[in-house]
Amino acid sequence: MVIGAAVSLGALYLAFRNVPLADLRTYLTGVDYRYLALSLILVMGILILKAHRWRVILGATTAVGFPYAFHSMMVGFMLNCVLPGRPGELARPLMLSRKQDMPFATALSTVVAERILDTVTILALLAWVLGALDLASAESIDFAGYRIDGALVVSVGRATLVLALALLAAVGLLRLEAVQRWIKSLFHRLPLWIPGLTPMQRQWLAERVSRPLSALLDQAILGMAMVGRPRRLAACVGLSLAIWLLTSFSFYILSLGFPVIDLSLVQMTAVMVVIAFCIALPSVPGWWGLWEAGGIFALSLMGIAPGPAAGFTLVNHAIQIFPIIVIGLGSALISGVGMGRIAKTARRV
DSSP states (O other): OHHHHHHHHHHHHHHHTTSOHHHHHHHHTTSOHHHHHHHHHHHHHHHHHHHHHHHHHHHTTSOOOHHHHHHHHHHHHHHHHHSTTOTHHHHHHHHHHHHHTOOHHHHHHHHHHHHHHHHHHHHHHHHHHGGGOOGGGOOOEEETTEEEOHHHHHHHHHHHHHHHHHHHHHHHHHTSHHHHHHHHHHHHHGGGGSTTOOHHHHHHHIIIIIHHHHHHHHHHHHHTGGGGOHHHHHHHHHHHHHHHHHHHHHHHHHHTTSTTOOOOHHHHHHHHHHHHHHTTSOOSGGGTTHHHHHHHHHHHHTTOOHHHHHHHHHHHHHHHHHHHHHHHHHHHHHHTOOHHHHHHHHHHO
């Protein structure tokens, strides 16, 4: 317990040392706290919706109770906020597989399905708000060592589109039985492609490598079962759209608490989309600095001066991130799973 607490405190220090707390306190003095509270309530509701969406995705394979899905998800989100490399994407399927006796590959593929839904939804929202973004004439923004300009946002958007199309194509192909049989045949032929092996060695490879790989493929495909169920898939698409629209609405509600920011919901959705693309780039845990750079850049496209833009973006970032860290730590305690145990399980996988 002492070691786990030390690791948790160390991770929190690494995350919060990047937060400009003095600036945050300054900007908070000029905010209308009624709108800040409403925005915070929306953030809590969004987290509940995300957990429910994951349950719907998991439900195509195994019925999972809301507490299990919620606590596993929040621990994963918290780890993404305090540690580099987004380890939470592996942590939450690991936790769920331990609690629900679900194969790790199946749980992980549901996280992949969730990320595909988010990516497609963000791209759809980009198409909706594209008219509010004049990227061609945008000036670059330098903030906390990050440089954001129109060309960077466009390149990330294109890369996201290519990734989304590739993932959708991969999922579609893996759903075909002929493709599954072909991949499994490749796995079973692996021992034959290595020259100089004895029959016993080939048999060992077949049992220890080829068969486990085929089993992993079956487990991963099982996690994508939602694709073959139109009603469940439609529910997940609707939930994804609701999650991102509510997120943009939380941005808009908070902006009402800043007198100098007068933007429409569509414009705030455009700001959210730009930030989402920006934080896809490598950065420190919690995306501190990069989130602000993306927000200031997006708001500058709407005619908002850098000072008010920085204030709004920093406060908004804190509202979106701090609840995740606090709830995630609580979920880790409730679940009885420490970071050290998660890391140890990850190494075994």
